[in-house]
Amino acid sequence: MALSATATRQSSRNPGSGLLLGFLGSMNLAITLLVTVGIASIVGTVLKQNEAYQNYIIKFGPFWFEVFNALGLYDVYSAAWFLLILTFLVLSTSTCIYRNAPQMLHDMRSYRLNVRFSSLNAFHNRHEWRTNSTPAALLASLTPVVQDFGYRIRSEQQGDHLIVSGKKGAINRLGYLFTHVAIVVICLGGLLDGNLPLKWRAFTGDIAIETRDIPASEVPPASRLPVTNPSFRGSVSVPEGSASDMVFLTLRDGYLVQPLPFTIRVKDFRIEHYETGQPKSFESDLVIDDAERNEPLEATIAVNHPLLYKGYAIYQASFGDGGSELELRLWPLLGADGTPRDIAGAVFKDLELDTSVGKLQLELTNFRLFNINPVQEEGKEKTLRNFGPNFSFKLRNERGEAVEYENYMSPVTMDGRDFYLSGVRYEPAEPFHYLYIPVDAQGGIERFMQFNTWLHDLERIQRIAGETAAQSLPESKADAPELAAGLTQSMVRLVTLFAARGFDGVVEEVEASVPEAEQSSVLDAYLKVLQTMLAVMYAELLTENGVDLTQGISMQDSVFFDDALTAIGALGSYGAPLYVQLDSFRHIQSTGLQIARAPGKTMVYIGFALLIAGVFCMFYVAANRLWFWIDTKDGQTRVLLAGSGLRHQRDFEKEFVRLQQILDARFS
Amino acid sequence: MTQNEILGEYRRRSFWQTLGMFDWIWALAVLAGSGFVFSRYGAVMDSYELAIMAGVTLALIATGWSWKPLRMLSVWVTALTLFAIWRYGNTLVAGETDFFLKFLFASQSAIMWMSALFVAATLTYFVAMLARAEFTGKVASAMTWSATTMGLVGLLVRWRESYLVNPDFGHIPVSNLYEVFVLFAVITALIYLYYERRYRTRAMGGFVLLVISSAVAFLLWYAFTRNAAEIQPLVPALQSYWMKIHVPANFIGYGAFALAAMVGVAWLLNDRSSFMSARMPSQDILEDVMYKSIALGFAFFTVATILGALWAAEAWGGYWSWDPKETWALIVWLNYAAWLHMHLTRGWRGAPMAWWSVIGLFVTLFAFVGVNMFLSGLHSYGEL
Numbered sequence A: 001m002a003l004s005a006t007a008t009r010q011s012s013r014n015p016g017s018g019l020l021l022g023f024l025g026s027m028n029l030a031i032t033l034l035v036t037v038g039i040a041s042i043v044g045t046v047l048k049q050n051e052a053y054q055n056y057i058i059k060f061g062p063f064w065f066e067v068f069n070a071l072g073l074y075d076v077y078s079a080a081w082f083l084l085i086l087t088f089l090v091l092s093t094s095t096c097i098y099r100n101a102p103q104m105l106h107d108m109r110s111y112r113l114n115v116r117f118s119s120l121n122a123f124h125n126r127h128e129w130r131t132n133s134t135p136a137a138l139l140a141s142l143t144p145v146v147q148d149f150g151y152r153i154r155s156e157q158q159g160d161h162l163i164v165s166g167k168k169g170a171i172n173r174l175g176y177l178f179t180h181v182a183i184v185v186i187c188l189g190g191l192l193d194g195n196l197p198l199k200w201r202a203f204t205g206d207i208a209i210e211t212r213d214i215p216a217s218e219v220p221p222a223s224r225l226p227v228t229n230p231s232f233r234g235s236v237s238v239p240e241g242s243a244s245d246m247v248f249l250t251l252r253d254g255y256l257v258q259p260l261p262f263t264i265r266v267k268d269f270r271i272e273h274y275e276t277g278q279p280k281s282f283e284s285d286l287v288i289d290d291a292e293r294n295e296p297l298e299a300t301i302a303v304n305h306p307l308l309y310k311g312y313a314i315y316q317a318s319f320g321d322g323g324s325e326l327e328l329r330l331w332p333l334l335g336a337d338g339t340p341r342d343i344a345g346a347v348f349k350d351l352e353l354d355t356s357v358g359k360l361q362l363e364l365t366n367f368r369l370f371n372i373n374p375v376q377e378e379g380k381e382k383t384l385r386n387f388g389p390n391f392s393f394k395l396r397n398e399r400g401e402a403v404e405y406e407n408y409m410s411p412v413t414m415d416g417r418d419f420y421l422s423g424v425r426y427e428p429a430e431p432f433h434y435l436y437i438p439v440d441a442q443g444g445i446e447r448f449m450q451f452n453t454w455l456h457d458l459e460r461i462q463r464i465a466g467e468t469a470a471q472s473l474p475e476s477k478a479d480a481p482e483l484a485a486g487l488t489q490s491m492v493r494l495v496t497l498f499a500a501r502g503f504d505g506v507v508e509e510v511e512a513s514v515p516e517a518e519q520s521s522v523l524d525a526y527l528k529v530l531q532t533m534l535a536v537m538y539a540e541l542l543t544e545n546g547v548d549l550t551q552g553i554s555m556q557d558s559v560f561f562d563d564a565l566t567a568i569g570a571l572g573s574y575g576a577p578l579y580v581q582l583d584s585f586r587h588i589q590s591t592g593l594q595i596a597r598a599p600g601k602t603m604v605y606i607g608f609a610l611l612i613a614g615v616f617c618m619f620y621v622a623a624n625r626l627w628f629w630i631d632t633k634d635g636q637t638r639v640l641l642a643g644s645g646l647r648h649q650r651d652f653e654k655e656f657v658r659l660q661q662i663l664d665a666r667f668s
Numbered sequence B: 001m002t003q004n005e006i007l008g009e010y011r012r013r014s015f016w017q018t019l020g021m022f023d024w025i026w027a028l029a030v031l032a033g034s035g036f037v038f039s040r041y042g043a044v045m046d047s048y049e050l051a052i053m054a055g056v057t058l059a060l061i062a063t064g065w066s067w068k069p070l071r072m073l074s075v076w077v078t079a080l081t082l083f084a085i086w087r088y089g090n091t092l093v094a095g096e097t098d099f100f101l102k103f104l105f106a107s108q109s110a111i112m113w114m115s116a117l118f119v120a121a122t123l124t125y126f127v128a129m130l131a132r133a134e135f136t137g138k139v140a141s142a143m144t145w146s147a148t149t150m151g152l153v154g155l156l157v158r159w160r161e162s163y164l165v166n167p168d169f170g171h172i173p174v175s176n177l178y179e180v181f182v183l184f185a186v187i188t189a190l191i192y193l194y195y196e197r198r199y200r201t202r203a204m205g206g207f208v209l210l211v212i213s214s215a216v217a218f219l220l221w222y223a224f225t226r227n228a229a230e231i232q233p234l235v236p237a238l239q240s241y242w243m244k245i246h247v248p249a250n251f252i253g254y255g256a257f258a259l260a261a262m263v264g265v266a267w268l269l270n271d272r273s274s275f276m277s278a279r280m281p282s283q284d285i286l287e288d289v290m291y292k293s294i295a296l297g298f299a300f301f302t303v304a305t306i307l308g309a310l311w312a313a314e315a316w317g318g319y320w321s322w323d324p325k326e327t328w329a330l331i332v333w334l335n336y337a338a339w340l341h342m343h344l345t346r347g348w349r350g351a352p353m354a355w356w357s358v359i360g361l362f363v364t365l366f367a368f369v370g371v372n373m374f375l376s377g378l379h380s381y382g383e384l
């Protein structure tokens, strides 16, 4: 190829720098680099980038965690080796431009009038005519035709022959220049906006990455960047009614604080929903207070509609709770005293609780106003339903172990019945398991709580067990006190077992204490006794609550009984000595803003424009050349037409044939 | 003969003079169409959307001038779409009751027809090639044209349906995997039909339609098992005019790359079997189609990726975030840039390039669906 021929000539001229240039500008290196960048990029997509280091340790174990960390695999795209490859790509492309551009620019302009007959005669596309016209007449005749095909032409009398040269599509060559300059420009612009300087300063110890979870005001100066920092991309979460004059940049396993030259106040954050409940828009009303302005700037931003202010772009990136205030009611689940207690809290605040199992820390972690969940009811299609507000919290014991909960404020209808839902999980990675607390006839949780308390009230259980045992023994045995006492005792035992560990507790007890052959019959008997006992207690509770049972128990109350038993049976694995009910709330949201300053953006965009222009020039502008050699031979005028297309050989061939036919008609 | 006579004989014709009556009718019709849309919806379109519409109008006129069959396609698509919209009126109910909608032109029905026709066309193309039956080949082409028509009608009617479901939901149907698979099938078919006419051969049809049929198979599986055809509202991140240009540009790229890969398969078979080579165009032609297609794909993929970057700058706060989808777009792009370098500057030809283009399809495929299936990121649409 002509290009590689040029390269060899250059390198022989100056061996030292020629070798280096030859290496940098070589096609092999370019292709190798392109493929390497591709493969390296794959690594970064397969391994999730920039996660908390804790997650990587869990995933890979301590050894591989260190290995991968050393290789920079958690942030591939700013790892030193990746940047090195990119640098080589830029160098290689620049060298390539440096070596090819002059030749190409020269080619573009030149008409190449100094050609030899023999070389034209060797072209694949050529045609020869012999006519009696004069060369001047031929020239006049072919000129408009060739021009009509889009060629610009030059002619020159060279000794005994006239040479006419035509070219078109010269900007195809500019295409090469544009694309390759674009690559360099884009990479440099990107570099300007990347966090390379930060990494460098962190590496040299100039700045210290903060890893502690502390308020921004307490972050030491070593982890604060100057307000003049020209390029960054950080984020901050601002509650409604609050303001921020800085953002956080995440770096490695920590963050840095980037102050802003203005303050952003958040007046309001809104989510609009489609009628199906999916979010339709996220918007924040912002006020920018800037000492350089006379009055604050008010603006509303939304997803896809950022605010540009003084070269800072402020984006709506996410949202969350901003510390909603919650009124809570604590229902004891263990013990005979079921009196609830009211306390006030707020999301992100911790409360100390004294409970029957010791001190517990109640950590309120989140509040969500809307909870759109898919619901699959039997025989119906899956639909989305709003379950209403819920809040999340952790209960942490004195040993520091925490269990996580997610409680819904209002009852949720499932299969036609209403329940208070409370999710519980012991590991963050687990899904929630739900406790379904049935709603009583008044729409509240009171009856369930009262019933649960009764099951922990030993005195009451003993009394009712005594009465029930006396009633259930046949008349004949009524005077056998030890029989009645034994029955009472086992009733009490069964109820307390059930209240502590549910039906499973009863089953386990039987399995542990009864020979295997008799287990199933004993269990049957036990469950029957337990069921009777619980039903009697429930009936007493209903009567006490003023329900008239003379006509028998209503369907609704009976379903409640079954659901309540299921729920109480599950309390054994609920892991909390109390149930936290949300009574009322004041919703305070926070908006997640992302703020970026990217001075390289203009450069990158110019690169984009060049790239598009260049690619289209290269592919869709055909660069063709034609030559006419006109001389006198054997008393006639001889015309040799030869031509070539740079890219689209087949298209050029067709064009050549058409041109030749038209000229045929005109020359003869 | 005097010089003047010679000059006078050859009349220079400018580009405009080469246009015939039908070209002008075409231009006027497209302009009238846009004018109509503008008069009806201009008030609710923002300036970007108006600019996009103007661009589409000009592009359509120009494409119709240089590729005449596009006009007939447009006439059919427009007529059938308007018919369907008219049958719908202002509610979706007609979709269940009206015969024409239920069995032909409601978007899901039209897309079913498209699917059936593409599969049938694939088989017919192969039969035509193996039996060297010209008429059968014409039938296959007609089926492909019809399938494309139905696909486009399906998409356009779906656009209208999205507004009928709920005016709030309305959006151009390029927002989830179901919709873009239809788009992929249609665009790949259109690019193929262009080359079929230009190179006057139908022998590549079966191969190219094979990849379309695979897309159709996926589409049907996806629609039936995941209820994917249901029209959903747009998440906030997708509510942008950028989507209207970014996604279609991407799919011109994907379609062209898929086509190049299938032509690569044809080339390789051609190379190995004299039975095949007797029935197919020369390797030179296949090679040329492969190059042209990759060049076309590369150009549009470049545009699409850049549009994506501009969009990202507006939606996510940075023009490049190394999000997996973004990164894979770059990988695809680098791959074909390397291919083009080898082809153009090294003059590589033959089997390696054909294999490379086949492998390219897998890289492209991963960027297209694999990322959504296996990797998580900011691209919120179309999780499987």
Ligand code: HEM
Residues within 6 Å of the ligand: A003, A025, A026, A027, A030, A034, A089, A092, A093, A094, A096, A097, A100, A172, A173, A176, A179, A180, A183, A615, A618, A619, B337, B340, B341, B344, B345
């Ligand atoms: C990031 C690196 C590069 C990228 C993305 C890139 C991209 C491109 C693209 C898109 C083309 C168009 C294909 C065509 O029509 O020719 C091209 C062509 C070309 N590239 Fe590169 N290129 C890169 C680096 C290089 C390097 C380092 C060289 C020097 C060895 C080089 C030499 C060429 C040449 C000679 C052409 C063909 C120009 C012509 O003949 O018209 N490229 N490149």
